[in-house]
Amino acid sequence: MSEQVSFGRIRAILEKHNIRLRKSLGQNFLMDGNIVRKIVTASRVAPGDVVVEIGPGAGTLTAALAGTCAHVVAVELDKRLLPVLEEVLGGLQNVTVVSKDALEVDFDQLVARATGATTYKVVANLPYYITTPLIMHLLRGQSGVTEMVLMIQLEVADRLVARPGSKDYGAFTVTVQYYCRPEILFRVPRTVFFPQPEVDSAVVRLAKRQEPEVAVDDEDLFFTLVRGAFGQRRKTLANALAGAKIFPGWTRAIWEEVLKRAGIDPRCRGETLGLAEFAALARACRQRLMEC
Numbered sequence: 001m002s003e004q005v006s007f008g009r010i011r012a013i014l015e016k017h018n019i020r021l022r023k024s025l026g027q028n029f030l031m032d033g034n035i036v037r038k039i040v041t042a043s044r045v046a047p048g049d050v051v052v053e054i055g056p057g058a059g060t061l062t063a064a065l066a067g068t069c070a071h072v073v074a075v076e077l078d079k080r081l082l083p084v085l086e087e088v089l090g091g092l093q094n095v096t097v098v099s100k101d102a103l104e105v106d107f108d109q110l111v112a113r114a115t116g117a118t119t120y121k122v123v124a125n126l127p128y129y130i131t132t133p134l135i136m137h138l139l140r141g142q143s144g145v146t147e148m149v150l151m152i153q154l155e156v157a158d159r160l161v162a163r164p165g166s167k168d169y170g171a172f173t174v175t176v177q178y179y180c181r182p183e184i185l186f187r188v189p190r191t192v193f194f195p196q197p198e199v200d201s202a203v204v205r206l207a208k209r210q211e212p213e214v215a216v217d218d219e220d221l222f223f224t225l226v227r228g229a230f231g232q233r234r235k236t237l238a239n240a241l242a243g244a245k246i247f248p249g250w251t252r253a254i255w256e257e258v259l260k261r262a263g264i265d266p267r268c269r270g271e272t273l274g275l276a277e278f279a280a281l282a283r284a285c286r287q288r289l290m291e292c
Contacts (some may be wrong), residue, residue: 011194029057030125030151032192036064039203042185043123043149045069050117052110054102054124054134057081059088065123066092071115075102102134108144122148128197131156132172135206139179148206149185157184157202164274171230175223178213178275180206214279222282229270229278237273238266247289258284 030036039061045051049069056062056074058081066072071094076085085097096114098105111120122138122145131152138145155168160182162168176182188201216222228244229237238259242252256266262284264277273281 028125028127028193028195028197030060030192031194035188035192036061038186039123039125039149039151040064040068042203042205043121044147045121045123050111050115050120052107052120052122052124054122055127056085056097057125059085061123061125062095063089063092066095070094071096071117073098073111073114073120075100075105075110077101103130103137107138107142111144117144119144119146121146122150124148125151128153128156128199136172136175139175139206139208146208148180148208149203150206151188151201151203154187154200154202157204160184160204160206165272169271171223171226174226174275174278176206178222180208182206214275216279216282217286218282221285222278225281225285226270226278229273233269233271235269236267237264237270240270247285254288258288261287 043051043065045065045068047068047070051065051069051072053062053065053072053074056076059074062072062074062085066089074085074095074097076082076097076099079099082097082099089095089097098110098114100110107120107122108118111117126134131150135148135150138148159168159170159173160176161184162170162173183205185203185205188203190197190200193201224246225241228241228246230240231244232240235243238252238255241255241259242250259266259281262277262280264273264281
């Protein structure tokens with residue numbers, strides 16, 4: 001780690017600006033140069049790439065990324081950290097720091113305004129409390145993302161790569177695997193953060209598919225069915241879907257008929273279905289709706 005972003009200097013800058021990290025914002029700053037370098041290497045960032053970093057904190061990862069890519073657009077919610085970032089990143093002409101709530105940002109527009117680029121990678125040490133909604137926002141609302149390398153809570157990482165029938169498999173898993181090829185790259189112990197969180201982390205790669213894993217005519221319907229299937233995990237699929245009240249008037253008997261049409265046993269549970277089965281269910285629902 002260079003002197004510019006040495007961790008001793010960062011601690012001094014935080015103290016200088018009287019910054020007390022907020023647990024409510026999930027502020028656990030990465031303070032290990034080896035992990036920073038591993039994340040940058042894992043991101044496969046090239047000199048011509050534009051990178052979005054969410055939650056730059058004190059700028060340690062930001063500075064390392066800026067040395068390998070064309071431009072970093074860093075989005076930081078906590079305005080108290082802006083003078084810290086200005087001091088740590090001073091002199092780096094290829095970094096744009098924006099103070100916004102990442103859950104409300106249109107990253108496609110932000111990157112286009114800052115750099116003119118239409119595609120970008122996301123590399124970030126995500127605050128735990130926004131991990132799931134932020135990944136969903138990036139996958140379902142931002143077309144310019146090509147790949148994400150994220151440090152997230154270990155148990156969330158396990159959910160990303162879970163297989164049907166496992167305890168970690170759920171609606172979030174299906175959504176991520178529909179859009180991406182997820183993989184866990186390496187684990188990160190809690191001891192490398194300041195302050196130290198209560199759980200370990202993992203760095204994951206979500207490589208965006210050029211086309212979704214399965215062909216779906218109506219994505220909204222597909223994801224509505226996924227949510228309904230997992231809404232009551234202890235129930236059979238027919239009961240869970242009937243209980244979700246997705247379509248007014250659809251009884252358990254109608255759901256049994258639709259499930260059989262899709263080649264799915266109505267007595268199974270939602271967590272046993274893979275993407276192909278959910279896609280078949282969505283097609284069968286559309287057919288049934290067209291017949292009404």
